[in-house]
Amino acid sequence: MKRFTCVLAASVCAAVLVSRAQGLDPARLLKPATDTWPTYNGDYSGRRFSTLNKINANNIGALSLAWVYRLNLGGGPVIGSSATIKSTPLMIDGVLYFSTPDHAWAVDARTGREIWHYLWKSTGGNHLANRGVAILGDNLYFETPDDYLICLNVKDGTERWHKQVADLNRFYYGSVAPVIVKNHVIVGVSGDDLDIPGYLDARDPETGELQWRWWVVPQKKGDPGSETWPNEEMARHGGGMTWQPITYDPELNLIFVATGNPQPVLAHKNRAGNNLFTASLVALNADTGKMVWYFQSSPHDTHDWDSTQPGVIFDGEINGRPRKLIAQAARNGHFFVLDRTDGKAIVSAEYVKTNWALGYDEKGQPVPNPAKMPQVDGALVSPAAGGGANWQPPSFSPATGLFYVPAARTFSMFYLYDPGDNPQGWGGQDRGGYSESMVQAIDYKTGKIRWSHKWEGAARSGLLSTAGNLLFSAGPGNSMVALNATTGDALWHTRLNGAISNGPITYELDGLQYVIVGASDMLWAFVMNK
Amino acid sequence: MRHGVIGLIAATVIVVSLGAQQPQTPPAGRGAGGGRGQTYPPPSRGGGGGGGAAGPADKPLVDFALADKGKDVWIAECVTCHGAQARGTDTGPNLLRSVLFLRDRYGNEIGPFLKKGHPLQSGKPASSLTDEQITNLSHFLRKQLNDTLRGATVFTVQDIRTGDAKAGEAYFNGAGKCTTCHSATGDLAGIAGKYESVDIQQRMLFPGGGRGGRRGGPPPKSAVRVSVSPPGGAPVSGVLVYMDDFVVTLQDESGVSRTFKRTPAFKVQKTDPLEAHHALLETISDKNIHDLVAYLETLK
Numbered sequence: 001m002k003r004f005t006c007v008l009a010a011s012v013c014a015a016v017l018v019s020r021a022q023g024l025d026p027a028r029l030l031k032p033a034t035d036t037w038p039t040y041n042g043d044y045s046g047r048r049f050s051t052l053n054k055i056n057a058n059n060i061g062a063l064s065l066a067w068v069y070r071l072n073l074g075g076g077p078v079i080g081s082s083a084t085i086k087s088t089p090l091m092i093d094g095v096l097y098f099s100t101p102d103h104a105w106a107v108d109a110r111t112g113r114e115i116w117h118y119l120w121k122s123t124g125g126n127h128l129a130n131r132g133v134a135i136l137g138d139n140l141y142f143e144t145p146d147d148y149l150i151c152l153n154v155k156d157g158t159e160r161w162h163k164q165v166a167d168l169n170r171f172y173y174g175s176v177a178p179v180i181v182k183n184h185v186i187v188g189v190s191g192d193d194l195d196i197p198g199y200l201d202a203r204d205p206e207t208g209e210l211q212w213r214w215w216v217v218p219q220k221k222g223d224p225g226s227e228t229w230p231n232e233e234m235a236r237h238g239g240g241m242t243w244q245p246i247t248y249d250p251e252l253n254l255i256f257v258a259t260g261n262p263q264p265v266l267a268h269k270n271r272a273g274n275n276l277f278t279a280s281l282v283a284l285n286a287d288t289g290k291m292v293w294y295f296q297s298s299p300h301d302t303h304d305w306d307s308t309q310p311g312v313i314f315d316g317e318i319n320g321r322p323r324k325l326i327a328q329a330a331r332n333g334h335f336f337v338l339d340r341t342d343g344k345a346i347v348s349a350e351y352v353k354t355n356w357a358l359g360y361d362e363k364g365q366p367v368p369n370p371a372k373m374p375q376v377d378g379a380l381v382s383p384a385a386g387g388g389a390n391w392q393p394p395s396f397s398p399a400t401g402l403f404y405v406p407a408a409r410t411f412s413m414f415y416l417y418d419p420g421d422n423p424q425g426w427g428g429q430d431r432g433g434y435s436e437s438m439v440q441a442i443d444y445k446t447g448k449i450r451w452s453h454k455w456e457g458a459a460r461s462g463l464l465s466t467a468g469n470l471l472f473s474a475g476p477g478n479s480m481v482a483l484n485a486t487t488g489d490a491l492w493h494t495r496l497n498g499a500i501s502n503g504p505i506t507y508e509l510d511g512l513q514y515v516i517v518g519a520s521d522m523l524w525a526f527v528m529n530k
Numbered sequence: 531m532r533h534g535v536i537g538l539i540a541a542t543v544i545v546v547s548l549g550a551q552q553p554q555t556p557p558a559g560r561g562a563g564g565g566r567g568q569t570y571p572p573p574s575r576g577g578g579g580g581g582g583a584a585g586p587a588d589k590p591l592v593d594f595a596l597a598d599k600g601k602d603v604w605i606a607e608c609v610t611c612h613g614a615q616a617r618g619t620d621t622g623p624n625l626l627r628s629v630l631f632l633r634d635r636y637g638n639e640i641g642p643f644l645k646k647g648h649p650l651q652s653g654k655p656a657s658s659l660t661d662e663q664i665t666n667l668s669h670f671l672r673k674q675l676n677d678t679l680r681g682a683t684v685f686t687v688q689d690i691r692t693g694d695a696k697a698g699e700a701y702f703n704g705a706g707k708c709t710t711c712h713s714a715t716g717d718l719a720g721i722a723g724k725y726e727s728v729d730i731q732q733r734m735l736f737p738g739g740g741r742g743g744r745r746g747g748p749p750p751k752s753a754v755r756v757s758v759s760p761p762g763g764a765p766v767s768g769v770l771v772y773m774d775d776f777v778v779t780l781q782d783e784s785g786v787s788r789t790f791k792r793t794p795a796f797k798v799q800k801t802d803p804l805e806a807h808h809a810l811l812e813t814i815s816d817k818n819i820h821d822l823v824a825y826l827e828t829l830k
Contacts, residue, residue, distance in 0.1 A: 431687070
């Protein structure tokens with residue numbers, strides 16, 4: 001009889017769990033608990049920091065493998081990265097949700113058992129990456145390479161609707177993880193093959209209908225920023241993709257979008273000027289999409305340095321005064337700390353040594369050196385087009401006050417292929433390269449490097465810092481490494497099936513702390529059983 | 531009128547010269563191998579390829595013979611307003627950014643548009659264009675578009691020989707310290723005949739691609755070597771196979787692969803024969819680079 005009660009209790013428990021596993025309460029987006037990872041970055045701030053400390057610098061050696069999940073494509077073809085996990089999973093009520101181009105999955109966070117898989121029949125598009133899904137209530141959203149926003153039932157992965165958000169004929173593609181802000185699904189667009197304008201959309205969570213659109217580049221003469229383009233034709237086709245997830249400050253009701261490079265990408269004779277609002281960090285009103293401020297981290301970029309690295313939100317102290325801050329380690333090798341209420345720069349500094357800027361202007365924005373723009377006979381530039389940082393998300397730890405960047409010191413030669421007066425598309429390319437990979441830990445108050453952990457080989461992934469004084473990163477040789485977040489010392493490592501292809505996340509279930517990471521076609525779960 | 535004729539002739543010459551351009555080897559792109567045996571981060575996006583992975587799956591394929599025929603129509607009827615490369619002039623828009631053209635499949639969009647009465651430069655009515663001519667025009671336009679993409683045959687390095695050979699020779703023998711390891715009459719003799727200018731430039735700046743050597747064969751001269759000193763043990767040296775914060779693997783003089791656990795007391799000394807090249811990246815100017823290439827081009 002006692003045993004029966006036990007079984008009954010367990011059944012009730014299971015029923016409660018099942019009933020809870022029906023989606024995401026919007027309130028949890030504002031104050032995520034430690035038993036969830038409800039957005040691309042874990043919360044709206046972009047810090048990728050967890051207050052969990054059950055896995056810590058003292059016990060990391062006892063971290064164990066919990067399970068692995070290998071992608072089941074459900075008979076779908078392997079196109080581009082459709083079998084590579086570049087998305088950051090969401091974890092809600094014991095279920096992990098993640099995506100690759102054309103695919104989405106739900107997997108049991110305790111066991112790695114697949115719950116459902118969804119396959120979208122593609123009509124084309126660049127299958128380079130998919131960064132992840134967003135969830136609101138029972139709805140799950142993700143983008144496809146052929147420019148659809150898909151809405152699935154989070155319970156069983158069945159499709160509710162799909163909506164076209166960009167024109168595939170213009171070579172747009174979808175890759176960004178949508179982010180839910182109040183009653184808006186915030187979606188961006190990708191693509192830099194043709195000269196097309198970037199934009200950011202807010203869409204209705206129930207229907208996918210457009211609520212507002214913010215164009216990154218001016219669409220007509222007189223629009224803000226049009227004075228930084230030679231003419232309307234170039235501005236209207238000036239690029240500035242929005243292919244990384246936004247961050248959000250609920251108190252200010254500001255969305256922070258980081259924008260891509262201008263078009264044509266390397267050849268630039270026909271787009272004289274700063275080319276606003278490309279390669280910028282921009283604050284938008286979340287309900288209207290109206291721009292509140294901007295900071296251009298790469299004025300008149302000519303090196304494919306999109307500035308889509310996230311604007312990471314935190315409150316800090318500058319010269320003894322509490323400040324609302326936002327920081328970005330841009331692809332061009334420069335680190336910026338701004339006041340997020342008005343976009344005014346507080347710190348501008350290199351986080352890796354570069355050779356392309358003459359200094360900073362009065363706004364703290366780098367001033368490009370014309371001699372280091374692409375040349376017919378080549379210009380030696382550092383960083384290379386791949387950048388000092390790229391799409392891999394950084395981390396900020398309020399416990400150490402350090403901003404961690406998955407960085408690289410690189411060089412390449414930038415060649416101008418099309419020296420004509422009216423280039424289009426790319427018109428040039430960088431070739432060759434020297435590269436050193438490292439994690440840079442930056443003191444946000446000064447921009448100075450507190451420590452630098454150099455890798456003995458290529459290694460770059462998203463980062464995760466925790467209150468356990470740990471920083472998780474890719475290491476060389478397909479490894480995952482835990483560094484001491486205060487000193488940068490390597491504490492622990494393990495070998496995976498491939499290089500880490502996303503950013504690690506952490507959560508607590510049943511009193512146990514897990515770390516989840518994707519490497520190629522496998523999702524790995526580690527747990528502290530002690 | 532005269533300007534118009536001259537403009538037309540000039541544009542025609544440009545079109546013809548573009549058409550006559552020989553197919554070229556696509557650019558090597560990235561990933562040729564950076565310093566220290568690392569591979570350079572792969573291309574961040576995979577567009578290109580004359581269309582490559584970007585765009586719709588049913589995007590039109592270019593038939594070059596039909597594109598050539600389309601070029602004749604273009605020169606006769608379109609070039610004055612839309613330009614040699616269809617990127618527009620003061621009197622006609624850039625067609626490669628036209629949404630109507632980008633949606634076109636072998637003439638199914640541009641045909642009906644033209645036949646509605648679009649003016650032709652010959653003065654003939656657009657309705658006189660045959661379906662075949664419209665299809666050929668579509669191939670010509672798509673080729674112009676693909677030529678702007680990464681991986682297109684015309685998308686490659688131009689003539690980079692702009693340096694001063696004498697200044698390059700002085701840098702080679704002086705500030706560049708190249709003679710520490712190299713000799714114009716020794717290892718570099720005849721290099722101009724072996725490589726294209728851009729390859730000389732690339733190899734000079736970023737040597738070391740594929741320097742790992744073949745398994746079982748002798749390691750290349752540029753291989754990174756390590757010497758390790760285990761606490762209380764005899765030093766061991768060899769060619770570096772792998773190293774991270776926790777282990778180091780080397781191939782010793784007898785060809786045996788040995789792995790050692792790294793600890794604070796365990797000393798590892800690394801010797802990279804290409805270190806001088808890596809260090810040069812910090813100091814060499816673009817002028818030095820171009821002068822050096824010009825000098826190396828004289829070593830025939």
